[in-house]
Amino acid sequence: MSEYKWRYGLFLGCVIPNRYPMIERSIRDVFEELDAELLDLPGASCCPAPGVFRAFHIPTWLVIAARNISIAEELGVNPITGCNGCYGTLRDAWFDLEHNPEEKKHIQTILAKVGRTYKGNLEPKHIVQALYLDMGLNYLRDRIKYKFNDLKVGVHYGCHIVKPSDKRPWDGEYENPTFLDEIVELTGAKSIPYKDKFMCCGAGGAVRTAVKEVAADFTREKLTNMRDVGVDIIINCCPFCHLQLDLGQVEVNNFYKDIIGEPFKIPVIYITQLLGLAMGMDPNRLGLMKNHELTGVSPFTSIEPFLNLVKEQL
Protein backbone atom coordinates (compact mmCIF):
# COMPACT_ATOMS: atom_id res chain seq x y z
CA MET A 1 0.00 0.00 0.00
CA SER A 2 1.20 3.45 -0.80
CA GLU A 3 2.56 5.55 2.04
CA TYR A 4 1.45 8.80 0.47
CA LYS A 5 -1.30 10.91 1.91
CA TRP A 6 -3.03 11.25 -1.49
CA ARG A 7 -2.91 9.28 -4.73
CA TYR A 8 -3.97 10.39 -8.19
CA GLY A 9 -3.54 9.25 -11.78
CA LEU A 10 -1.74 12.01 -13.66
CA PHE A 11 -3.52 12.63 -16.93
CA LEU A 12 -0.93 14.53 -18.99
CA GLY A 13 -2.90 15.45 -22.09
CA CYS A 14 -0.94 16.91 -25.01
CA VAL A 15 0.33 20.45 -24.46
CA ILE A 16 1.92 19.82 -21.05
CA PRO A 17 4.11 16.84 -22.03
CA ASN A 18 4.70 17.76 -25.64
CA ARG A 19 5.16 21.57 -25.56
CA TYR A 20 5.58 22.71 -21.93
CA PRO A 21 7.41 19.86 -20.16
CA MET A 22 8.54 22.33 -17.48
CA ILE A 23 4.94 22.30 -16.29
CA GLU A 24 4.98 18.49 -16.10
CA ARG A 25 8.24 18.66 -14.14
CA SER A 26 6.82 21.14 -11.64
CA ILE A 27 3.51 19.27 -11.15
CA ARG A 28 5.27 15.96 -10.54
CA ASP A 29 7.78 17.37 -8.07
CA VAL A 30 5.44 19.70 -6.19
CA PHE A 31 2.93 16.90 -5.65
CA GLU A 32 5.73 14.59 -4.50
CA GLU A 33 6.77 17.31 -2.03
CA LEU A 34 3.16 17.66 -0.86
CA ASP A 35 3.00 13.94 -0.11
CA ALA A 36 0.73 13.14 -3.04
CA GLU A 37 1.58 10.25 -5.32
CA LEU A 38 0.98 10.74 -9.03
CA LEU A 39 0.68 7.48 -10.96
CA ASP A 40 1.24 7.48 -14.70
CA LEU A 41 -1.71 6.57 -16.91
CA PRO A 42 -0.06 4.28 -19.47
CA GLY A 43 -1.33 4.71 -23.02
CA ALA A 44 -3.55 7.72 -22.28
CA SER A 45 -4.31 9.82 -25.35
CA CYS A 46 -5.51 13.33 -26.14
CA CYS A 47 -8.42 13.99 -23.75
CA PRO A 48 -9.86 14.70 -26.65
CA ALA A 49 -9.71 18.49 -26.82
CA PRO A 50 -13.22 19.88 -26.21
CA GLY A 51 -13.06 22.84 -28.60
CA VAL A 52 -11.93 20.87 -31.60
CA PHE A 53 -12.62 17.15 -31.42
CA ARG A 54 -15.82 17.47 -29.43
CA ALA A 55 -16.92 20.12 -31.89
CA PHE A 56 -16.21 17.74 -34.78
CA HIS A 57 -17.88 14.63 -33.37
CA ILE A 58 -19.38 14.32 -29.90
CA PRO A 59 -19.50 10.46 -29.92
CA THR A 60 -15.73 10.29 -30.60
CA TRP A 61 -15.07 12.80 -27.83
CA LEU A 62 -17.18 10.82 -25.39
CA VAL A 63 -15.74 7.37 -26.07
CA ILE A 64 -12.07 8.48 -26.04
CA ALA A 65 -12.63 10.52 -22.86
CA ALA A 66 -14.24 7.50 -21.21
CA ARG A 67 -11.27 5.36 -22.27
CA ASN A 68 -8.85 7.82 -20.65
CA ILE A 69 -10.87 7.83 -17.42
CA SER A 70 -11.02 4.02 -17.47
CA ILE A 71 -7.19 3.86 -17.35
CA ALA A 72 -7.26 5.69 -14.01
CA GLU A 73 -10.13 3.51 -12.81
CA GLU A 74 -8.04 0.43 -13.51
CA LEU A 75 -5.45 1.82 -11.08
CA GLY A 76 -8.16 2.78 -8.60
CA VAL A 77 -7.27 6.47 -8.53
CA ASN A 78 -8.98 9.73 -9.50
CA PRO A 79 -7.66 11.07 -12.80
CA ILE A 80 -6.06 14.46 -12.22
CA THR A 81 -5.02 16.99 -14.85
CA GLY A 82 -3.16 20.29 -14.93
CA CYS A 83 -4.98 21.41 -18.08
CA ASN A 84 -8.32 23.24 -18.18
CA GLY A 85 -9.11 21.69 -21.57
CA CYS A 86 -8.49 18.13 -20.35
CA TYR A 87 -10.41 19.00 -17.19
CA GLY A 88 -13.32 20.22 -19.30
CA THR A 89 -13.36 17.05 -21.35
CA LEU A 90 -12.82 14.48 -18.60
CA ARG A 91 -15.16 16.16 -16.16
CA ASP A 92 -17.94 16.99 -18.64
CA ALA A 93 -17.79 13.54 -20.22
CA TRP A 94 -17.86 11.92 -16.76
CA PHE A 95 -20.71 14.22 -15.65
CA ASP A 96 -22.72 13.69 -18.83
CA LEU A 97 -22.36 9.90 -18.62
CA GLU A 98 -23.37 9.88 -14.93
CA HIS A 99 -26.54 11.75 -15.92
CA ASN A 100 -27.34 9.64 -18.95
CA PRO A 101 -27.45 5.93 -18.03
CA GLU A 102 -28.43 4.93 -21.56
CA GLU A 103 -25.45 6.69 -23.11
CA LYS A 104 -23.19 5.33 -20.38
CA LYS A 105 -24.29 1.80 -21.20
CA HIS A 106 -23.66 2.43 -24.88
CA ILE A 107 -20.14 3.73 -24.19
CA GLN A 108 -19.43 0.78 -21.90
CA THR A 109 -20.44 -1.61 -24.67
CA ILE A 110 -18.08 0.03 -27.15
CA LEU A 111 -15.19 0.11 -24.66
CA ALA A 112 -15.76 -3.56 -23.86
CA LYS A 113 -14.85 -4.35 -27.47
CA VAL A 114 -11.28 -3.27 -26.73
CA GLY A 115 -11.31 -4.93 -23.31
CA ARG A 116 -11.87 -1.82 -21.20
CA THR A 117 -14.37 -1.24 -18.44
CA TYR A 118 -15.76 2.15 -17.51
CA LYS A 119 -17.44 2.60 -14.14
CA GLY A 120 -17.66 6.34 -13.61
CA ASN A 121 -17.01 6.03 -9.87
CA LEU A 122 -13.94 8.28 -9.80
CA GLU A 123 -14.43 12.00 -10.29
CA PRO A 124 -11.85 13.65 -12.58
CA LYS A 125 -10.01 16.46 -10.81
CA HIS A 126 -7.85 19.46 -11.63
CA ILE A 127 -4.46 20.06 -10.01
CA VAL A 128 -5.82 23.26 -8.48
CA GLN A 129 -8.90 21.43 -7.21
CA ALA A 130 -6.64 18.94 -5.43
CA LEU A 131 -4.54 21.75 -3.94
CA TYR A 132 -7.52 23.80 -2.80
CA LEU A 133 -10.21 21.26 -1.93
CA ASP A 134 -8.35 18.01 -1.14
CA MET A 135 -5.28 19.44 0.62
CA GLY A 136 -6.61 22.84 1.61
CA LEU A 137 -5.01 26.22 2.19
CA ASN A 138 -3.86 25.43 5.74
CA TYR A 139 -1.96 22.36 4.60
CA LEU A 140 -0.26 24.38 1.86
CA ARG A 141 0.42 27.34 4.16
CA ASP A 142 2.36 25.12 6.57
CA ARG A 143 4.75 24.24 3.75
CA ILE A 144 5.56 27.78 2.60
CA LYS A 145 9.16 28.78 3.37
CA TYR A 146 9.60 31.97 1.37
CA LYS A 147 7.34 34.94 0.81
CA PHE A 148 7.52 37.05 -2.34
CA ASN A 149 6.04 40.16 -0.81
CA ASP A 150 6.87 42.52 -3.66
CA LEU A 151 5.59 40.30 -6.44
CA LYS A 152 2.56 41.60 -8.35
CA VAL A 153 0.64 38.85 -10.09
CA GLY A 154 -1.98 38.92 -12.81
CA VAL A 155 -3.99 35.76 -12.15
CA HIS A 156 -5.53 34.11 -15.20
CA TYR A 157 -8.02 31.33 -14.46
CA GLY A 158 -8.98 30.32 -17.96
CA CYS A 159 -12.51 29.19 -18.73
CA HIS A 160 -13.04 25.49 -18.24
CA ILE A 161 -11.73 25.30 -14.69
CA VAL A 162 -14.87 27.17 -13.58
CA LYS A 163 -17.33 26.72 -16.44
CA PRO A 164 -19.78 25.15 -17.11
CA SER A 165 -20.36 25.80 -13.40
CA ASP A 166 -23.05 23.14 -12.97
CA LYS A 167 -20.41 20.52 -13.77
CA ARG A 168 -17.68 22.03 -11.56
CA PRO A 169 -16.90 21.72 -7.83
CA TRP A 170 -16.93 25.45 -7.00
CA ASP A 171 -20.51 25.76 -5.69
CA GLY A 172 -21.74 27.38 -8.88
CA GLU A 173 -19.31 30.30 -8.69
CA TYR A 174 -18.15 31.40 -12.11
CA GLU A 175 -18.30 35.22 -12.23
CA ASN A 176 -15.74 35.91 -9.53
CA PRO A 177 -13.93 32.84 -8.22
CA THR A 178 -11.05 33.38 -5.77
CA PHE A 179 -9.50 29.94 -5.19
CA LEU A 180 -6.51 30.50 -7.47
CA ASP A 181 -5.85 34.01 -6.08
CA GLU A 182 -5.91 32.51 -2.58
CA ILE A 183 -3.25 29.95 -3.50
CA VAL A 184 -1.14 32.65 -5.19
CA GLU A 185 -1.37 34.90 -2.14
CA LEU A 186 -0.13 32.11 0.15
CA THR A 187 3.27 32.82 -1.43
CA GLY A 188 3.16 36.43 -0.25
CA ALA A 189 2.61 37.64 -3.82
CA LYS A 190 -0.20 40.07 -4.44
CA SER A 191 -2.95 39.21 -6.91
CA ILE A 192 -3.70 42.48 -8.70
CA PRO A 193 -7.27 42.95 -9.92
CA TYR A 194 -7.49 43.91 -13.59
CA LYS A 195 -10.19 44.64 -16.13
CA ASP A 196 -12.00 41.59 -17.50
CA LYS A 197 -9.85 39.32 -15.39
CA PHE A 198 -11.97 36.26 -16.15
CA MET A 199 -11.97 36.73 -19.90
CA CYS A 200 -10.86 33.86 -22.12
CA CYS A 201 -7.23 33.83 -23.42
CA GLY A 202 -8.56 33.28 -26.95
CA ALA A 203 -6.93 29.96 -27.77
CA GLY A 204 -9.76 27.59 -26.97
CA GLY A 205 -12.75 26.37 -28.91
CA ALA A 206 -10.74 25.72 -32.07
CA VAL A 207 -10.22 29.48 -32.52
CA ARG A 208 -6.42 29.34 -32.43
CA THR A 209 -6.40 26.65 -35.12
CA ALA A 210 -9.03 28.52 -37.16
CA VAL A 211 -7.71 32.11 -37.16
CA LYS A 212 -4.59 32.80 -35.11
CA GLU A 213 -5.10 36.57 -35.39
CA VAL A 214 -8.48 36.39 -33.67
CA ALA A 215 -7.04 34.32 -30.81
CA ALA A 216 -4.16 36.80 -30.52
CA ASP A 217 -6.60 39.69 -30.34
CA PHE A 218 -8.22 38.20 -27.21
CA THR A 219 -4.71 37.86 -25.80
CA ARG A 220 -3.80 41.43 -26.75
CA GLU A 221 -6.77 42.69 -24.74
CA LYS A 222 -5.83 40.58 -21.70
CA LEU A 223 -2.17 41.58 -21.82
CA THR A 224 -3.07 45.26 -22.17
CA ASN A 225 -5.39 45.08 -19.16
CA MET A 226 -2.72 43.35 -17.11
CA ARG A 227 0.03 45.76 -18.12
CA ASP A 228 -2.23 48.72 -17.26
CA VAL A 229 -2.22 47.67 -13.59
CA GLY A 230 1.50 46.87 -13.59
CA VAL A 231 1.68 43.11 -13.07
CA ASP A 232 5.16 41.53 -12.86
CA ILE A 233 4.08 38.09 -13.98
CA ILE A 234 1.06 36.09 -15.10
CA ILE A 235 0.05 33.01 -13.11
CA ASN A 236 -2.24 30.48 -14.75
CA CYS A 237 -3.38 26.88 -14.34
CA CYS A 238 -3.79 25.70 -17.94
CA PRO A 239 -1.09 24.86 -20.49
CA PHE A 240 -3.18 26.01 -23.45
CA CYS A 241 -3.76 29.42 -21.83
CA HIS A 242 -0.06 29.27 -20.90
CA LEU A 243 0.84 28.69 -24.55
CA GLN A 244 -1.49 31.42 -25.73
CA LEU A 245 -0.15 33.93 -23.20
CA ASP A 246 3.50 32.92 -23.81
CA LEU A 247 3.80 32.11 -27.53
CA GLY A 248 0.71 34.25 -28.19
CA GLN A 249 2.52 37.17 -26.58
CA VAL A 250 5.13 36.97 -29.35
CA GLU A 251 2.32 36.81 -31.92
CA VAL A 252 0.57 39.81 -30.37
CA ASN A 253 3.84 41.77 -30.51
CA ASN A 254 4.03 40.85 -34.18
CA PHE A 255 0.40 41.09 -35.40
CA TYR A 256 -0.56 44.17 -33.40
CA LYS A 257 2.71 46.08 -33.08
CA ASP A 258 1.07 49.22 -34.45
CA ILE A 259 -1.53 49.46 -31.70
CA ILE A 260 0.08 48.04 -28.54
CA GLY A 261 2.90 50.56 -28.15
CA GLU A 262 5.80 48.82 -26.38
CA PRO A 263 6.08 45.07 -27.07
CA PHE A 264 4.81 42.89 -24.22
CA LYS A 265 7.34 40.95 -22.14
CA ILE A 266 5.39 39.59 -19.17
CA PRO A 267 6.74 36.26 -17.84
CA VAL A 268 4.14 33.49 -17.80
CA ILE A 269 4.43 31.09 -14.86
CA TYR A 270 2.36 28.01 -14.03
CA ILE A 271 0.84 27.86 -10.53
CA THR A 272 2.91 24.88 -9.30
CA GLN A 273 6.13 26.63 -10.38
CA LEU A 274 5.38 29.59 -8.11
CA LEU A 275 4.04 27.44 -5.28
CA GLY A 276 7.07 25.13 -5.39
CA LEU A 277 9.45 28.06 -5.27
CA ALA A 278 7.68 29.43 -2.20
CA MET A 279 7.94 25.96 -0.66
CA GLY A 280 11.70 26.28 -0.97
CA MET A 281 12.10 23.75 -3.78
CA ASP A 282 15.07 23.74 -6.15
CA PRO A 283 14.06 25.77 -9.26
CA ASN A 284 15.48 22.90 -11.34
CA ARG A 285 12.72 20.68 -10.01
CA LEU A 286 10.19 23.29 -11.12
CA GLY A 287 11.36 23.58 -14.71
CA LEU A 288 12.43 27.16 -14.10
CA MET A 289 16.10 26.71 -15.06
CA LYS A 290 17.19 26.31 -18.65
CA ASN A 291 19.60 23.39 -19.14
CA HIS A 292 19.79 23.24 -22.91
CA GLU A 293 20.86 25.11 -26.03
CA LEU A 294 17.74 24.32 -28.08
CA THR A 295 16.09 26.98 -30.20
CA GLY A 296 12.43 27.43 -31.12
CA VAL A 297 11.18 25.86 -27.89
CA SER A 298 9.13 27.12 -24.96
CA PRO A 299 9.12 29.45 -23.11
CA PHE A 300 8.91 31.97 -25.94
CA THR A 301 8.65 34.94 -23.58
CA SER A 302 11.67 35.14 -21.28
CA ILE A 303 11.06 34.32 -17.60
CA GLU A 304 14.37 35.96 -16.57
CA PRO A 305 12.63 39.08 -15.17
CA PHE A 306 10.67 36.80 -12.83
CA LEU A 307 13.77 34.89 -11.71
CA ASN A 308 15.53 38.19 -11.03
CA LEU A 309 12.61 39.42 -8.93
CA VAL A 310 12.48 36.35 -6.72
CA LYS A 311 16.26 35.85 -6.57
CA GLU A 312 16.66 38.86 -4.31
CA GLN A 313 14.02 37.58 -1.93
CA LEU A 314 15.22 33.99 -1.75
Added chain:
Amino acid sequence: MSDNVEKYIKRKVYKSTSSDIAQKFVDAGLEQMRACINCGTCTGSCPSGRRTAYRTRVAIRKALTGDVSVLQDIDIWLCSTCYYCYERCPRNIPVTDMIIKLRNIAVEEGYILDSHFGLANNIFYATGHGVPCNAENQKQWRDLRESYGLPALPPTVHSYPEAVKECQTLMNEVGFKDLMDNAAKLKEERKAAAEKAEAEKKAKEEEKS
Protein backbone atom coordinates in the same frame (compact mmCIF):
# COMPACT_ATOMS: atom_id res chain seq x y z
CA MET B 1 -40.93 15.88 -26.50
CA SER B 2 -44.65 15.59 -27.26
CA ASP B 3 -45.85 14.97 -30.79
CA ASN B 4 -47.51 18.37 -30.84
CA VAL B 5 -44.32 20.19 -29.93
CA GLU B 6 -42.42 18.25 -32.55
CA LYS B 7 -44.99 19.11 -35.17
CA TYR B 8 -44.87 22.74 -34.15
CA ILE B 9 -41.10 22.85 -34.41
CA LYS B 10 -41.09 21.21 -37.80
CA ARG B 11 -43.81 23.45 -39.14
CA LYS B 12 -42.70 26.77 -37.69
CA VAL B 13 -38.99 26.45 -37.55
CA TYR B 14 -37.60 24.35 -40.26
CA LYS B 15 -39.91 24.99 -43.18
CA SER B 16 -37.43 27.06 -45.12
CA THR B 17 -34.68 24.47 -45.35
CA SER B 18 -34.05 21.17 -46.97
CA SER B 19 -35.75 18.54 -44.82
CA ASP B 20 -32.48 16.65 -44.25
CA ILE B 21 -30.89 19.54 -42.44
CA ALA B 22 -34.10 20.27 -40.54
CA GLN B 23 -34.16 16.69 -39.31
CA LYS B 24 -30.54 16.98 -38.19
CA PHE B 25 -31.33 20.07 -36.15
CA VAL B 26 -34.21 18.24 -34.48
CA ASP B 27 -32.17 15.07 -33.89
CA ALA B 28 -29.36 17.05 -32.28
CA GLY B 29 -31.78 18.40 -29.69
CA LEU B 30 -31.49 21.92 -31.00
CA GLU B 31 -35.20 22.45 -30.37
CA GLN B 32 -34.05 23.51 -26.89
CA MET B 33 -33.26 26.81 -28.53
CA ARG B 34 -37.00 27.38 -28.95
CA ALA B 35 -36.88 28.84 -25.43
CA CYS B 36 -34.80 31.77 -26.75
CA ILE B 37 -36.44 35.15 -26.18
CA ASN B 38 -33.91 36.94 -28.34
CA CYS B 39 -32.58 39.05 -25.43
CA GLY B 40 -28.99 39.10 -26.67
CA THR B 41 -27.33 38.29 -23.34
CA CYS B 42 -25.27 35.67 -25.21
CA THR B 43 -23.98 38.16 -27.77
CA GLY B 44 -23.38 40.77 -25.07
CA SER B 45 -21.32 38.32 -23.03
CA CYS B 46 -19.28 37.01 -25.94
CA PRO B 47 -15.57 37.96 -25.99
CA SER B 48 -15.30 36.75 -29.58
CA GLY B 49 -18.15 38.94 -30.78
CA ARG B 50 -16.26 41.98 -29.49
CA ARG B 51 -13.69 41.54 -32.22
CA THR B 52 -15.32 39.44 -34.93
CA ALA B 53 -18.56 39.28 -36.87
CA TYR B 54 -19.69 36.29 -34.83
CA ARG B 55 -23.00 37.03 -33.14
CA THR B 56 -24.20 34.25 -30.88
CA ARG B 57 -27.83 35.34 -31.04
CA VAL B 58 -27.70 35.45 -34.84
CA ALA B 59 -26.26 31.92 -34.97
CA ILE B 60 -29.06 30.70 -32.70
CA ARG B 61 -31.68 32.50 -34.78
CA LYS B 62 -30.32 31.09 -38.01
CA ALA B 63 -30.35 27.59 -36.57
CA LEU B 64 -33.93 28.12 -35.38
CA THR B 65 -35.12 29.29 -38.76
CA GLY B 66 -33.19 26.51 -40.46
CA ASP B 67 -30.86 28.89 -42.30
CA VAL B 68 -28.13 26.60 -43.63
CA SER B 69 -25.66 29.48 -43.92
CA VAL B 70 -25.01 29.08 -40.19
CA LEU B 71 -23.20 25.87 -41.09
CA GLN B 72 -21.30 27.39 -43.99
CA ASP B 73 -20.00 30.60 -42.40
CA ILE B 74 -16.80 30.57 -40.37
CA ASP B 75 -18.61 32.42 -37.56
CA ILE B 76 -19.53 29.47 -35.35
CA TRP B 77 -15.84 28.44 -35.42
CA LEU B 78 -14.85 31.74 -33.80
CA CYS B 79 -16.57 30.80 -30.55
CA SER B 80 -13.82 30.10 -28.02
CA THR B 81 -16.25 28.02 -25.91
CA CYS B 82 -15.68 30.25 -22.86
CA TYR B 83 -19.20 29.36 -21.65
CA TYR B 84 -20.31 32.86 -20.63
CA CYS B 85 -23.39 32.58 -22.87
CA TYR B 86 -24.20 29.18 -21.35
CA GLU B 87 -23.90 30.56 -17.81
CA ARG B 88 -25.80 33.79 -18.33
CA CYS B 89 -28.69 32.72 -20.57
CA PRO B 90 -31.88 33.71 -18.66
CA ARG B 91 -33.75 30.90 -20.38
CA ASN B 92 -31.19 28.28 -19.33
CA ILE B 93 -30.35 27.32 -22.87
CA PRO B 94 -26.96 25.56 -22.86
CA VAL B 95 -25.89 27.94 -25.61
CA THR B 96 -22.26 26.86 -25.94
CA ASP B 97 -23.31 23.22 -26.18
CA MET B 98 -25.78 24.20 -28.92
CA ILE B 99 -22.94 25.84 -30.85
CA ILE B 100 -20.90 22.64 -30.44
CA LYS B 101 -23.81 20.64 -31.84
CA LEU B 102 -24.12 23.02 -34.76
CA ARG B 103 -20.43 22.43 -35.47
CA ASN B 104 -21.02 18.68 -35.41
CA ILE B 105 -23.69 19.11 -38.09
CA ALA B 106 -21.43 21.43 -40.08
CA VAL B 107 -18.68 18.79 -40.14
CA GLU B 108 -21.22 16.16 -41.18
CA GLU B 109 -22.13 18.41 -44.09
CA GLY B 110 -18.47 18.78 -44.99
CA TYR B 111 -18.11 22.33 -43.69
CA ILE B 112 -14.82 22.04 -41.83
CA LEU B 113 -11.78 24.27 -42.22
CA ASP B 114 -8.67 22.74 -43.77
CA SER B 115 -6.67 23.39 -40.58
CA HIS B 116 -9.28 21.61 -38.45
CA PHE B 117 -9.55 18.72 -40.89
CA GLY B 118 -5.78 18.24 -40.87
CA LEU B 119 -5.69 18.34 -37.09
CA ALA B 120 -8.46 15.74 -36.80
CA ASN B 121 -7.50 13.39 -39.61
CA ASN B 122 -3.73 13.60 -39.89
CA ILE B 123 -2.73 14.31 -36.31
CA PHE B 124 -5.36 13.18 -33.79
CA TYR B 125 -6.50 10.04 -35.62
CA ALA B 126 -2.96 9.10 -36.63
CA THR B 127 -1.12 9.70 -33.34
CA GLY B 128 -3.74 9.78 -30.58
CA HIS B 129 -2.47 13.22 -29.55
CA GLY B 130 -3.84 16.57 -30.67
CA VAL B 131 -0.37 18.05 -30.16
CA PRO B 132 2.19 15.25 -30.64
CA CYS B 133 5.98 15.31 -30.21
CA ASN B 134 6.99 12.03 -31.85
CA ALA B 135 7.38 13.15 -35.49
CA GLU B 136 10.81 13.20 -37.06
CA ASN B 137 10.86 17.01 -37.20
CA GLN B 138 9.80 17.37 -33.54
CA LYS B 139 13.09 16.27 -31.97
CA GLN B 140 13.52 19.62 -30.20
CA TRP B 141 10.45 18.90 -28.06
CA ARG B 142 11.77 15.48 -27.05
CA ASP B 143 15.15 17.05 -26.26
CA LEU B 144 13.38 19.71 -24.24
CA ARG B 145 11.64 17.02 -22.19
CA GLU B 146 14.97 15.34 -21.52
CA SER B 147 16.53 18.65 -20.46
CA TYR B 148 14.05 18.69 -17.57
CA GLY B 149 14.89 15.12 -16.62
CA LEU B 150 11.80 13.60 -18.25
CA PRO B 151 11.84 10.67 -20.70
CA ALA B 152 11.98 11.79 -24.36
CA LEU B 153 8.46 10.46 -24.89
CA PRO B 154 5.70 10.76 -22.26
CA PRO B 155 4.00 7.59 -20.94
CA THR B 156 1.01 8.29 -23.18
CA VAL B 157 0.02 6.80 -26.55
CA HIS B 158 3.48 7.97 -27.63
CA SER B 159 5.05 5.18 -25.58
CA TYR B 160 2.39 2.57 -26.37
CA PRO B 161 1.83 2.03 -30.13
CA GLU B 162 -0.89 -0.54 -29.40
CA ALA B 163 -2.80 2.20 -27.54
CA VAL B 164 -2.90 4.28 -30.74
CA LYS B 165 -4.50 1.30 -32.53
CA GLU B 166 -6.96 0.90 -29.67
CA CYS B 167 -8.01 4.54 -29.98
CA GLN B 168 -8.40 4.12 -33.74
CA THR B 169 -10.56 1.04 -33.22
CA LEU B 170 -12.81 3.03 -30.90
CA MET B 171 -12.94 5.96 -33.31
CA ASN B 172 -13.84 3.65 -36.19
CA GLU B 173 -16.50 2.06 -34.03
CA VAL B 174 -18.29 5.40 -33.49
CA GLY B 175 -17.82 6.48 -37.11
CA PHE B 176 -15.08 9.11 -36.82
CA LYS B 177 -13.06 7.86 -39.79
CA ASP B 178 -16.15 7.66 -42.00
CA LEU B 179 -17.12 11.16 -40.93
CA MET B 180 -13.69 12.51 -41.88
CA ASP B 181 -13.62 10.63 -45.20
CA ASN B 182 -17.08 11.95 -46.03
CA ALA B 183 -16.09 15.51 -45.08
CA ALA B 184 -13.02 15.23 -47.33
CA LYS B 185 -15.18 13.99 -50.20
CA LEU B 186 -17.74 16.76 -49.80
CA LYS B 187 -15.01 19.39 -49.57
CA GLU B 188 -13.40 18.04 -52.72
CA GLU B 189 -16.73 18.01 -54.60
CA ARG B 190 -17.47 21.60 -53.61
CA LYS B 191 -14.01 22.71 -54.61
CA ALA B 192 -14.36 21.01 -58.01
CA ALA B 193 -17.81 22.54 -58.53
CA ALA B 194 -16.50 26.00 -57.66
CA GLU B 195 -13.58 25.62 -60.03
CA LYS B 196 -15.87 24.42 -62.80
CA ALA B 197 -18.22 27.37 -62.31
CA GLU B 198 -15.24 29.72 -62.35
CA ALA B 199 -13.94 28.20 -65.59
CA GLU B 200 -17.37 28.43 -67.24
CA LYS B 201 -17.70 32.05 -66.18
CA LYS B 202 -14.29 32.82 -67.65
CA ALA B 203 -15.12 31.04 -70.92
CA LYS B 204 -18.35 33.02 -71.23
CA GLU B 205 -16.55 36.31 -70.65
CA GLU B 206 -13.96 35.40 -73.25
CA GLU B 207 -16.72 34.52 -75.70
CA LYS B 208 -18.30 37.93 -75.15
CA SER B 209 -15.08 39.86 -75.71
